[in-house]
Every structure is written in C-alpha cells, then in structure tokens.
Amino acid sequence: xxxxxxxxxxxxxxxxxxxxxxxxxxxxxxxxxxxxxxxxxxxxxxxxxxxxxxxxxxxxxxxxxxxxxxxxxxxxxxxxxxxxxxxxxxxxxxxxxxxxxxxxxxxxxxxxxxxxxxxxxxxxxxxxxxxxxxxxxxxxxxxxxxxxxxxxxxxxxxxxxxxxxxxxxxxxxxxxxxxxxxxxxxxxxxxxxxxxxxxxxxxxxxxxxxxxxxxxxxxxxxxxxxxxxxxxxxxxxxxxxxxxxxxxxxxxxxxxxxxxxxxxxxxxxxxxxxxxxxxxxxxxxxxxxxxxxxxxxxxxxxxxxxxxxxxxxxxxxxxxxxxxxxxxxxxxxxxxxxxxxxxxxxxxxxxxxxxxxxxxxxxxxxxxxxxxxxxxxxxxxxxxxxxxxxxxxxxxxxxxxxxxxxxxxxxxxxxxxxxxxxxxxxxxxxxxxxxxxxxxxxxxxxxxxxxxxxxxxxxxxxxxxxxxxxxxxxxxxxxxxxxxxxxxxxxxxxxxxxxxxxxxxxxxxxxxxxxxxxxxxxxxxxxxxxxxxxxxxxxxxxxxxxxxxxxxxxxxxxxxxxxxxxxxxxxxxxxxxxxxxxxxxxxxxxxxxxxxxxxxxxxxxxxxxxxxxxxxxxxxxxxxxxxxxxxxxxxxxxxxxxxxxxxxxxxxxxxxxxxxxx
Amino acid sequence: xxxxxxxxxxxxxxxxxxxxxxxxxxxxxxxxxxxxxxxxxxxxxxxxxxxxxxxxxxxxxxxxxxxxxxxxxxxxxxxxxxxxxxxxxxxxxxxxxxxxxxxxxxxxxxxxxxxxxxxxxxxxxxxxxxxxxxxxxx
Amino acid sequence: xxxxxxxxxxxxxxxxxxxxxxxxxxxxxxxxxxxxxxxxxxxxxxxxxxxxxxxxxxxxxxxxxxxxxxxxxxxxxxxxxxxxxxxxxxxxxxxxxxxxxxxxxxxxxxxxxxxxxxxxxxxxxxxxxxxxxxxxxxxxxxxxxxxxxxxxxxxxxxxxxxxxxxxxxxxxxxx
Numbered sequence: 001x002x003x004x005x006x007x008x009x010x011x012x013x014x015x016x017x018x019x020x021x022x023x024x025x026x027x028x029x030x031x032x033x034x035x036x037x038x039x040x041x042x043x044x045x046x047x048x049x050x051x052x053x054x055x056x057x058x059x060x061x062x063x064x065x066x067x068x069x070x071x072x073x074x075x076x077x078x079x080x081x082x083x084x085x086x087x088x089x090x091x092x093x094x095x096x097x098x099x100x101x102x103x104x105x106x107x108x109x110x111x112x113x114x115x116x117x118x119x120x121x122x123x124x125x126x127x128x129x130x131x132x133x134x135x136x137x138x139x140x141x142x143x144x145x146x147x148x149x150x151x152x153x154x155x156x157x158x159x160x161x162x163x164x165x166x167x168x169x170x171x172x173x174x175x176x177x178x179x180x181x182x183x184x185x186x187x188x189x190x191x192x193x194x195x196x197x198x199x200x201x202x203x204x205x206x207x208x209x210x211x212x213x214x215x216x217x218x219x220x221x222x223x224x225x226x227x228x229x230x231x232x233x234x235x236x237x238x239x240x241x242x243x244x245x246x247x248x249x250x251x252x253x254x255x256x257x258x259x260x261x262x263x264x265x266x267x268x269x270x271x272x273x274x275x276x277x278x279x280x281x282x283x284x285x286x287x288x289x290x291x292x293x294x295x296x297x298x299x300x301x302x303x304x305x306x307x308x309x310x311x312x313x314x315x316x317x318x319x320x321x322x323x324x325x326x327x328x329x330x331x332x333x334x335x336x337x338x339x340x341x342x343x344x345x346x347x348x349x350x351x352x353x354x355x356x357x358x359x360x361x362x363x364x365x366x367x368x369x370x371x372x373x374x375x376x377x378x379x380x381x382x383x384x385x386x387x388x389x390x391x392x393x394x395x396x397x398x399x400x401x402x403x404x405x406x407x408x409x410x411x412x413x414x415x416x417x418x419x420x421x422x423x424x425x426x427x428x429x430x431x432x433x434x435x436x437x438x439x440x441x442x443x444x445x446x447x448x449x450x451x452x453x454x455x456x457x458x459x460x461x462x463x464x465x466x467x468x469x470x471x472x473x474x475x476x477x478x479x480x481x482x483x484x485x486x487x488x489x490x491x492x493x494x495x496x497x498x499x500x501x502x503x504x505x506x507x508x509x510x511x512x513x514x515x516x517x518x519x520x521x522x523x524x525x526x527x528x529x530x531x532x533x534x535x536x537x538x539x540x541x542x543x544x545x546x547x548x549x550x551x552x553x554x555x556x557x558x559x560x561x562x563x564x565x566x567x568x569x570x571x572x573x574x575x576x577x578x579x580x581x582x583x584x585x586x587x588x589x590x591x592x593x594x595x596x597x598x599x600x601x602x603x604x605x606x607x608x609x610x611x612x613x614x615x616x617x618x619x620x621x622x623x624x625x626x627x628x629x630x631x632x633x634x635x636x637x638x639x640x641x642x643x644x645x646x647x648x649x650x651x652x653x654x655x656x657x658x659x660x661x662x
Numbered sequence: 663x664x665x666x667x668x669x670x671x672x673x674x675x676x677x678x679x680x681x682x683x684x685x686x687x688x689x690x691x692x693x694x695x696x697x698x699x700x701x702x703x704x705x706x707x708x709x710x711x712x713x714x715x716x717x718x719x720x721x722x723x724x725x726x727x728x729x730x731x732x733x734x735x736x737x738x739x740x741x742x743x744x745x746x747x748x749x750x751x752x753x754x755x756x757x758x759x760x761x762x763x764x765x766x767x768x769x770x771x772x773x774x775x776x777x778x779x780x781x782x783x784x785x786x787x788x789x790x791x792x793x794x795x796x797x798x799x800x
Numbered sequence: 801x802x803x804x805x806x807x808x809x810x811x812x813x814x815x816x817x818x819x820x821x822x823x824x825x826x827x828x829x830x831x832x833x834x835x836x837x838x839x840x841x842x843x844x845x846x847x848x849x850x851x852x853x854x855x856x857x858x859x860x861x862x863x864x865x866x867x868x869x870x871x872x873x874x875x876x877x878x879x880x881x882x883x884x885x886x887x888x889x890x891x892x893x894x895x896x897x898x899x900x901x902x903x904x905x906x907x908x909x910x911x912x913x914x915x916x917x918x919x920x921x922x923x924x925x926x927x928x929x930x931x932x933x934x935x936x937x938x939x940x941x942x943x944x945x946x947x948x949x950x951x952x953x954x955x956x957x958x959x960x961x962x963x964x965x966x967x968x969x970x971x972x973x974x975x
Binding site: 253255257260262263319320321323372373375376377379380383384387388391394395398400401402403404405406407408412413416525526527528529606607609610614616 | 686687692693694705709710712716717718719720722723758759760761762763764765770771773774775777778781782785786788789
C-alpha cells in the first residue's frame with residue numbers, strides 16, 4: 001500500500017509540474033507579448049494583462065503543492081525501507097532486516113533509484129521554496145523561473161516513472177534482502193549524499209533563474225540579487241558535501257588517501273568549481289551591473305556540470321569505485337534530458353544574450369578584473385577536470401585504452417590552482433572600477449613578506465620536499481595574511497557580515513592548501529608484520545601490538561587489534577579492526593585514528609600470516625587542516641549568506657509593498 | 663576467549679575463499695624497502711600504476727592479490743637498481759597505457775595535454791574582450 | 801566577429817553529446833588485453849608444482865609445434881568450467897601446458913583429480929611474476945603460442961564450447 005501511495009504521489013507531482021509549466025509558459029508569453037504590443041501601439045490591454053497576471057499568480061501555489069507531493073513520495077520510500085518491506089524490489093536489492101535503523105533510512109538513497117528520488121525531491125522542494133520566499137523579483141521573471149524549474153522536474157519525473165521506478169514490486173517476496181554494501185554502512189552515508197544533492201539541485205534554481213532571465217531579458221542587479229542566495233546556498237552545501245565525502249573516503253577506505261581524481265569525485269568537483277565562479281560573478285552583477293554574460297553562462301554551466309556528473313556516474317560510461325550499478329538505457333535517458341536542458345539553455349543563450357549585454361566597464365587593474373581572472377582560472381581548472389575525466393572515452397573511440405589519474409591532474413590543474421591562490425590574495429585588495437598596479441603592489445607587500453618568510457623556514461627546516469608542496473606551503477601563509485587584510489583598519493563590529501564571510505572563506509582556502517601540501521610532504525608511512533607483543537615506530541611514535549581479540553557488532557564480527565602508542569611520556573590506545581559482514585559477504589578495514597593538534601596517527605589492521613599481524617601505520621602531520629579548511633570555506637559562505645539575507649530583509653521592510661504578487 | 667577466537671577463525675575461512683588464493687601475499691606487497699629513498703621512489707611509482715583487477719584504484723590503494731604482487735614486483739626491481747621509468751615501461755609493454763595513470767604524450771593524447779594551454783589561451787583572449795571595449799570608448 | 805562566439809558553447813556541447821552517444825552504444829569492453837600478442841614469449845623457468853608433472857619453461861615452446869599456454873589456478877571457479885573444453889582440445893591432439901598462479905601442490909592435485917588433467921606440464925607461479933610478464937590480468941586465460949615461442953593469440957576468460965573451434969583454427973594458422 002505504502003509503495004503504491006508513493007508512486008501515486010509521484011505521478012500527482014508530475015501532473016502538477018506539468019500544470020506549473022503550462023501556466024508559467026502561457027502566462028509569461030501573454031505578459032511579454034502584451035508589453036511589446038503596448039510599447040508599439042501605446043495602448044494598454046487591460047484584459048490581456050489581467051489574464052497574464054492571474055495565470056502567473058497561480059503558478060506559486062502549484063509549485064508549493066508539487067513540492068509537498070514529491071516529499072510525500074520520498075517519505076513513502078523511506079517508510080518502505082524502514083519497515084523492510086521485502087515485496088519492494090529496491091528494498092530486496094539494497095537492504096536487510098537486520099540492518100541498524102540509521103542505515104535502513106540512509107539506505108534509501110544508497111542506490112540509483114532512491115537517490116534519483118532524493119534528487120527530484122530536492123528539486124521540488126527548491127521550487128516550492130522559491131515560490132514561497134522570493135518577493136523582490138518581478139512577476140514575469142519569477143514565473144519564468146518557476147516554469148523552467150517545472151520543465152527540469154518533468155524530465156526527471158519521467159526518468160523515474162519510465163526508467164528508474166523505485167516502487168517496483170517483486171512477487172513472490174523473498175524472505176530477506178541482499179543487504180547494504182558494508183562500505184556504505186557508515187554515518188557518512190547519512191550525511192554525504194543528501195548534502196551533495198541539495199547542492200547539485202540548488203544549482204538547478206540558479207539555472208532556472210538564468211533561463212527565466214534570458215526569457216524575459218531581465219539580466220540586471222535585481223535578478224542577480226534574487227539568484228545570489230541560491231547560488232551561495234548551493235555552493236555552501238556542495239563544499240560541505242565534498243569535504244565530508246573526502247573525509248569519509250579517507251577514514252573508510254584504509255589507505256590514508258583523501259582525493260583520487262576518480263570520475264565520481266570529479267563529478268562533484270566540477271559543479272563546485274562552476275558554482276565558485278558563479279557566486280563571485282553574481283556579486284559583480286548585483287553590485288556593479290557587470291559580467292552579465294559571464295554570470296548567465298556560469299549559472300547554466302554549473303547546473304550542466306551537475307547533470308553531466310549524474311550522467312557519468314550512472315550510465316556506466318566510466319569506471320569508478322563509486323559508480324552506481326550501471327545500465328546504458330538509463331544512461332541514454334539521462335543523456336536525452338541533458339541534451340534537452342543544456343542544449344536548450346545554450347540555444348537560448350546564443351539567441352538572447354546579445355540583446356542584454358551592457359553593464360559597466362572597468363580597467364585592467366581593478367577588482368572586476370581580478371574577478372574576471374578568478375572566473376577565468378576556475379573555468380580553466382573546470383575544463384581540465386572535465387576533459388581529463390571524459391578523455392578515456394574519447395581515446396576508446398580512437399581504439400586506445402587510457403588511464404588518466406592524479407599525475408595528469410596534479411601536473412595541469414595544480415599550477416593553475418597555485419596561481420589562483422595569488423589572485424585570491426590580491427583580488428580583495430583591489431578597488432572597484434579602477435586601481436593602480438603600484439598601490440596593489442604596496443598592499444601586497446605584507447602577504448608577500450609572509451610567503452617569503454615561510455619559504456625561508458621551509459628551505460632551512462624541511463629541505464627535500466617536492467616543488468608543489470613547497471609552493472603550496474609557501475603561498476598558504478601569504479594567502480592567509482592577504483585574506484585578513486581587508487579587515488585591517490575597519491571597525492570590526494560594524495564590518496558587514498559578507499566581508500567577514502569572504503575573509504573566513506579565503507583563509508579557509510589557505511588552511512586547506514596548507515593541509516594538502518603538508519600531507520604530501522611530511523607523511524610518514526610504516527608497513528610491518530608484528531607478533532603480538534612486538535613494537536615498531538612511525539614518526540615520533542612507538543607502537544606496540546598488545547593483543548588481537550574478536551569483537552562483535554550489530555551485523556558484523558571483527559578481529560580487533562589493541563595498539564599501545566607511546567610518545568615522549570604520553571601514551572594512548574588505538575583499536576583498528578578487520579570487519580566481516582555476511583549480508584553481503586565482505587571484509588572491510590575499520591581504521592583507528594588518533595587526532596592530535598599537529599596531525600593524525602592512522603592505523604589499519606591487515607591479515608595474519610604465520611602468527612604475524614600486518615599493520616599499516618601513518619603519521620600525517622596537519623592533515624586535518626584539509627577538512628578544517630573546507631569547513632572554514634563553508635562557514636565563510638554561511639556567514640556571507642546570513643549577511644546578505646539580513647540585508648535583503650531590511651531593505652524589503654523599508655520598501656513599500658508595491659508589487660503584491662499574491 | 664579461545665572459543666571466541668575459534669568462532670572468528672571459522673568466520674574467517676569462508677571469507678578467505680572469497681579472497682582468492684590460499685597463499686599469503688608476496689613479501690614486498692606489504693613490507694617496505696629498508697632504504698627510505700628507494701621506498702619513496704617505489705611508493706611514488708605505485709601510486710601511478712593502475713590496479714588491473716579493481717574498479718579504478720592504484721596498486722598502492724588496493725588489497726587485491728594481483729595488486730599486491732605488482733607492488734612486490736615494483737619494490738623488488740627498485741631494490742635491484744632499476745629506475746621507476748624502466749619498470750613503468752616494462753609494464754606498459756605488457757598492458758599498454760592502461761596500466762599507468764600518467765598518460766604518455768603521443769598522437770592519441772596530444773589533445774589531452776595541450777588542452778590546458780588552449781583553454782588558458784582562449785580564456786585570456788575572451789577576458790581581454792571585456793577590456794577592449796573600454797579602450798575603444800576612450 | 802562577436803556573434804559567432806556566443807554559439808561556441810552550444811557547438812562544443814553538441815560535440816560532447818555525440819561522443820557520449822557513441823560511448824553508450826559501445827559494448828562494455830573492460831577486458832585488458834595483453835600487449836605481448838605478436839611478441840616472443842618472455843623467458844621464464846617455473847618449478848614443478850605437482851609430483852609426476854614437470855615444471856614449465858619458455859624453452860618448452862620452441863619445439864616447432866604450436867601449443868596452448870593455460871594460465872589457471874585451483875582457486876579459480878571459471879577454471880572448473882573450462883576443464884571439459886581443455887580435455888576436448890587435449891583429445892584433439894593439442895598440447896596444453898599450464899601455469900598455476902599462487903597455488904599449492906595439494907590444492908593443484910585436488911583440482912586435477914577432480915576436474916581432469918589435460919596438461920603436459922605445470923609450472924608454479926607463486927608471485928604472479930610470469931603472469932605479469934605475459935601481460936595477463938586474471939585467471940583463466942589461454943595463450944596460443946607458435947612453434948618458435950611467439951605468442952600469436954590470447955583468449956581471456958574461460959573457454960566455452962564455441963571457443964574450441966576458434967582455438968583449433970588459431971593453432972592451425974600458427975603452423
């Protein structure tokens with residue numbers, strides 16, 4: 001019953017999305033045509049205006065209802081998983097009655113169909129939220145935006161209905177399910193996909209805004225101010241999702257790696273890069289009315305990258321540890337949707353953008369120019385990641401089997417990222433519209449001094465680390481100092497929140513890069529096979545294998561090693577495990593990590609051979625800075641968003657409620 | 663206590679069957695070379711070689727047996743004095759460019775390696791257009 | 801000059817879509833083929849694994865008669881599936897030699913007793929060294945080697961009924 005209710009809710013949501021699209025399309029069309037006719041002939045068409053107005057007014061509640069319906073559908077799927085209803089095929093394939101509750105719930109989206117339903121739910125909710133909360137944009141553009149959102153939703157509803165139905169029944173129902181992949185039975189699953197999807201789909205709102213603005217030709221500061229919180233919000237969520245995913249892979253996979261340039265990882269990085277460029281660009285549009293074409297294009301590109309990522313991960317075109325169970329039919333459908341949305345948006349862009357570019361001009365040395373450089377470098381990195389990810393497919397067309405991984409990306413995107421750090425340090429120190437290179441040079445003296453000092457220290461204390469880590473560790477302090485400089489000389493209590501946000505986020509970048517460089521340069525690894533009672537050393541620590549004992553969990557059994565770690569007087573214990581699952585049968589390594597102020601001791605238990613137990617130990621100085629930095633970037637974004645929203649609310653309160661758009 | 667260990671050992675047995683052969687891993691699959699410089703060179707090479715039986719991992723990150731044997735091969739050869747370049751070339755001779763995560767520069771991969779420069783150039787050219795108008799207006 | 805620029809993104813996207821369509825229509829070929837096909841067999845000398853059966857070396861392939869080299873293991877399940885086909889080939893007069901990957905004498909003997917023994921020689925490769933030298937990436941695989949020690953063909957995976965004819969033809973061509 002529950003599954004059928006969910007499916008029914010999904011179909012109803014589809015119907016409402018269709019209604020939303022039709023109302024929006026007709027309403028906006030009449031409104032625009034009426035305006036054009038009025039301009040041409042100078043006559044006011046009252047009845048046409050009223051019709052248009054009514055149609056457009058109806059779109060908001062329809063969007064809200066659609067959102068509610070799709071939430072109901074998703075709730076039904078969660079209910080089916082929680083009750084371990086084995087008559088539903090998806091539950092059989094991906095769940096088991098003995099699983100802990102949190103993984104029954106999280107298992108809902110730990111598979112292709114469920115995660116697509118999550119995607120569509122966020123899409124519907126975002127549309128509903130825009131319909132409820134957006135007050136400052138003019139009626140036409142807002143309606144066009146909601147119409148675009150409905151169009152996107154329709155495509156995905158169709159995908160779910162025809163190619164990925166999560167509610168399919170299986171008859172006869174088996175006794176129990178196949179269980180959830182043990183690698184996914186981790187709190188990370190409860191957290192990482194939903195945050196990422198909120199980010200991906202949040203970008204769809206920016207995309208819809210861009211399409212709406214192109215349709216009504218309203219590409220100006222007002223539109224930018226309406227789109228900005230969505231771009232910023234989506235970007236914050238993507239930052240959190242990627243950071244969390246990286247940390248999850250780091251402690252779960254048992255090798256101490258935190259990024260591999262795997263196609264699925266790249267699929268999340270590409271929208272993030274576009275969204276970073278977008279959120280900087282939209283601010284220029286909002287405050288200076290510049291970079292119109294860039295902003296629109298970036299909004300289109302950002303969501304396109306979300307969709308390209310979804311396609312890559314679910315179609316089976318690329319090999320990845322993270323990929324979902326593959327199916328070319330699903331891939332074809334997704335490709336069709338991709339072609340429709342991105343192709344349509346790019347067509348619209350080509351046709352319309354010529355009539356909207358204007359905006360103010362700026363000098364070669366100015367903050368706008370700095371932001372153009374920022375956009376440029378981010379786009380280049382995005383292009384490199386995209387080409388590097390899909391090139392194996394192109395090569396296969398030429399009959400060549402290739403592998404492209406960290407060596408390629410580090411050599412190409414790495415240097416550009418370093419240049420970007422310098423731009424990041426200098427950009428906020430430039431004035432708008434026009435500045436002089438000499439003034440910039442003067443302001444950059446302190447950050448450059450910090451970098452020079454860092455270089456000196458590194459060359460003396462840590463000779464022999466590679467060039468890239470050296471550059472990273474040298475630039476990071478410079479960037480940190482440069483990022484804080486906009487605060488110097490200001491009354492800190494009266495500084496707008498968005499400046500605080502910028503400072504925190506940029507310092508976060510410096511912190512993250514410092515962590516990455518430190519991990520590359522200073523990690524100490526020890527692989528040993530020890531008898532119980534033996535000791536070894538790694539970094540500044542002495543590690544003794546005290547015992548091996550069995551351990552039991554809810555749906556696993558394990559062998560647990562007790563490691564006694566000593567360092568200059570202090571000591572602590574770590575208990576890495578080798579876990580054995582039965583449904584499905586799999587062995588996983590549960591690493592044991594000790595986090596200290598200056599790094600992490602990462603320990604993994606391996607197999608036993610002739611009485612000796614294999615141990616993998618790493619001392620990773622300052623590796624936590626990577627994710628701390630990521631967190632700071634997200635926090636900076638949140639502070640900024642808070643500041644913008646408060647400012648908008650204050651401005652809205654002051655304005656007379658002139659355009660009461662129901 | 664012994665009983666628990668026995669039960670766990672029994673649990674281990676079916677899992678071992680899933681984990682391929684019954685032989686222990688090669689010596690240098692999980693043991694480092696004594697010389698730190700050699701070990702660092704070996705480690706760097708292992709991170710760039712692809713595991714042939716995995717879904718997109720390097721041999722440095724995989725518990726698969728063949729990956730372990732490849733790690734042992736790399737370490738033994740480095741210990742014997744071979745350079746990483748020689749070892750990589752030997753493997754490419756047998757498995758093609760698929761086995762290395764660092765694509766070579768040849769006719770098939772030229773577009774890949776040139777792309778960053780092309781992108782940079784195109785980007786700079788596009789960006790310059792934002793300023794050109796200014797000069798014309800002046 | 802500026803107008804055409806606006807259409808570049810669309811053109812690029814269409815090109816990328818074309819590549820994607822092509823990729824989707826390709827059959828999923830994840831096999832890693834050996835690059836040693838067409839090259840001489842790498843020199844190797846493997847000790848014997850089971851009593852009564854000699855070990856295997858690369859010199860055994862320069863006798864003038866084309867042979868099959870079967871890379872297998874007792875712990876490999878598809879190897880059990882291909883045992884009948886290998887017996888068929890043996891009965892057709894084909895000489896089959898084996899390299900057993902990471903195997904023990906007891907397990908290998910049990911495997912041969914249980915599934916039939918088509919092999920003239922069986923070499924023990926406990927570290928996958930020869931497997932790697934051959935460019936083989938898993939078990940079972942079968943190499944067709946001509947009488948002068950040159951690899952002329954590779955069959956990846958277990959040998960099915962319909963593969964037997966192809967292998968016989970390859971051996972005939974290698975003469």
